[in-house]
Amino acid sequence: xxxxxxxxxxxxxxxxxxxxxxxxxxxxxxxxxxxxxxxxxxxxxxxxxxxxxxxxxxxxxxxxxxxxxxxxxxxxxxxxxxxxxxxxxxxxxxxxxxxxxxxxxxxxxxxxxxxxxxxxxxxxxxxxxxxxxxxxxxxxxxxxxxxxxxxxxxxxxxxxxxxxxxxxxxxxxxxxxxxxxxxxxxxxxxxxxxxxxxxxxxxxxxxxxxxxxxxxxxxxxxxxxxxxxxxxxxxxxxxxxxxxxxxxxxxxxxxxxxxxxxxxxxxxxxxxxxxxxxxx
Numbered sequence: 525x526x527x528x529x530x531x532x533x534x535x536x537x538x539x540x541x542x543x544x545x546x547x548x549x550x551x552x553x554x555x556x557x558x559x560x561x562x563x564x565x566x567x568x569x570x571x572x573x574x575x576x577x578x579x580x581x582x583x584x585x586x587x588x589x590x591x592x593x594x595x596x597x598x599x600x601x602x603x604x605x606x607x608x609x610x611x612x613x614x615x616x617x618x619x620x621x622x623x624x625x626x627x628x629x630x631x632x633x634x635x636x637x638x639x640x641x642x643x644x645x646x647x648x649x650x651x652x653x654x655x656x657x658x659x660x661x662x663x664x665x666x667x668x669x670x671x672x673x674x675x676x677x678x679x680x681x682x683x684x685x686x687x688x689x690x691x692x693x694x695x696x697x698x699x700x701x702x703x704x705x706x707x708x709x710x711x712x713x714x715x716x717x718x719x720x721x722x723x724x725x726x727x728x729x730x731x732x733x734x735x736x737x738x739x740x741x742x743x744x745x746x747x748x749x750x751x752x753x754x755x756x757x758x759x760x761x762x763x764x765x766x767x768x769x770x771x772x773x774x775x776x777x778x779x780x781x782x783x784x785x786x787x788x789x790x791x792x793x794x795x796x797x798x799x800x801x802x803x804x
Contacts, residue, residue: 634665674695
């Protein structure tokens with residue numbers, strides 16, 4: 525989910541609007557503190573504050589707390605804070621920026637998982653983190669740590685995805701919007717997809733609703749269009765524009781991000797975005 529801001533402060537009113545949008549459209553759960561939420565750009569304190577605000581307002585939705593701080597001690601601290609707030613599902617990506625070996629990444633996960641008494645979901649997103657988790661590494665983590673119950677795979681590699689699915693007892697969620705329908709057909713537990721922040725495309729694909737081929741085509745086009753813009757600015761902008769119906773969204777991202785000056789493909793984005801009925 526997005527982290528809505530007004531300037532550099534969390535926008536509580538918009539957060540409430542987002543949670544209502546998720547409830548009304550029967551989302552199964554929310555993942556605060558992930559990539560689309562811009563977790564790497566916010567302070568540790570604001571990260572924890574956002575997790576608190578989400579859990580206070582999200583009655584009835586399953587919640588998955590993104591806890592990674594790119595540092596073992598801070599990640600463990602964030603996980604413990606999330607547990608104190610009432611979260612039972614943690615999501616953790618591998619450390620990023622530095623060139624880490626597989627042994628170092630495994631050490632990171634070993635220490636974080638061992639320190640937290642909660643279910644853990646491993647997050648694979650090599651395009652952003654710079655490291656690709658292998659099925660062998662995830663399998664070892666699952667074997668060593670019973671609390672590893674699942675993963676979100678945004679690896680953009682369906683061959684590897686099929687191998688993740690073979691890890692016994694692991695729930696695997698697809699993180700790439702265009703692959704959600706194919707993945708669920710192969711046995712994925714579901715999808716955790718960024719365009720759901722402002723569109724119902726992936727929800728309909730996951731639920732296997734009518735007109736699948738048309739929805740798949742729209743979703744692929746939508747993902748291609750969104751990729752031209754800065755993340756997470758585009759997701760915040762489109763939520764406010766399409767769901768909250770703000771005429772000219774402003775001041776909706778935290779520093780150093782800036783508001784999008786223009787969205788030339790706005791009409792194409794709307795044409796390929798399946799919206800809730802009451803926002804058409």
